[in-house]
Amino acid sequence: METAVRVQDVTQVYVTEERATLALQNITFELKKGEFVSFIGPSGCGKTTLLSIIAGLLPPTKGEVTVSNQLVRSPSTKVGYMLQQDYLFPWRTIADNASMGLEIAGMLTNESRQRSLYLLEEMGLLPFKDYYPAQLSGGMRQRVALVRTLAAEPELLLLDEPFSALDYQTKLQLEELVVETLRAKQKTAILVTHDIGEAIAMSDRIFVLAPNPGRVRQTFEIPAAIRAAVPLEARELPQFHRLFREIWQEFGGAGHGES
Numbered sequence: 001m002e003t004a005v006r007v008q009d010v011t012q013v014y015v016t017e018e019r020a021t022l023a024l025q026n027i028t029f030e031l032k033k034g035e036f037v038s039f040i041g042p043s044g045c046g047k048t049t050l051l052s053i054i055a056g057l058l059p060p061t062k063g064e065v066t067v068s069n070q071l072v073r074s075p076s077t078k079v080g081y082m083l084q085q086d087y088l089f090p091w092r093t094i095a096d097n098a099s100m101g102l103e104i105a106g107m108l109t110n111e112s113r114q115r116s117l118y119l120l121e122e123m124g125l126l127p128f129k130d131y132y133p134a135q136l137s138g139g140m141r142q143r144v145a146l147v148r149t150l151a152a153e154p155e156l157l158l159l160d161e162p163f164s165a166l167d168y169q170t171k172l173q174l175e176e177l178v179v180e181t182l183r184a185k186q187k188t189a190i191l192v193t194h195d196i197g198e199a200i201a202m203s204d205r206i207f208v209l210a211p212n213p214g215r216v217r218q219t220f221e222i223p224a225a226i227r228a229a230v231p232l233e234a235r236e237l238p239q240f241h242r243l244f245r246e247i248w249q250e251f252g253g254a255g256h257g258e259s
């Protein structure tokens, strides 16, 4: 299958007056088209730095990133970024928020606006298209943010803890919606999360990062039985619990919860 993302020997050093921090050291991996991977690891291991480099927001000190065989030098509509906060504009309707990414990218046409309305429908949000963000729940707002990200038809989605501000039930529903939507559209995705359970339930592969210097400590392939299930069902499987314990031990069992 074709390679969607190639991260080659990426190293990032932050230099301040006080110190130089090796935030990432020689990170190398490849993702196939349609693959969903997660990065987990303690605070400060370089997760946000890595996403910023892949998004083209930060040039790496060393190494390179290609998305669909094109070198990443600056942000592009090929890469969609979804964050913990939805960053919807309170004065714009849901439909106008959903098409905002298209507008900013200069891609707003009748056709692309229609596509964002269709995505709103897929996410069960069409009845709310004329509402304002304050009239929606946190989970609904994150769904609008997902529509906004998908409307520009990115080839790669970067998901930086997009569910961490939601209650547990909403989080599970959104995990399922995101996995099913991305699988159906064959989108490649990179999720950053502190939640081991979420990473196992959603991914094909998990990279565990370690800090000082930020590096890949271990990689886990997710068993087929888990990948075949939707996230809620995946959590019931014995393979899920075995893997959870294995990754938990990798962390020393501290500071990381299933919820």
Ligand SMILES: Nc1ncnc2c1ncn2[C@@H]1O[C@H](COP(=O)(O)OP(=O)(O)OP(=O)(O)O)[C@@H](O)[C@H]1O
Binding pocket: 014, 015, 016, 021, 022, 023, 041, 042, 043, 044, 045, 046, 047, 048, 049, 050, 214
């Ligand atoms: N702009 C910056 N200037 C200097 N040091 C930085 C800068 N940004 C990040 N760092 C340092 O680089 C390392 C990695 O930071 P990064 O934010 O990528 O980690 P993270 O894994 O995303 O952390 P968290 O889970 O807390 O968000 C940390 O030691 C951090 O202090």
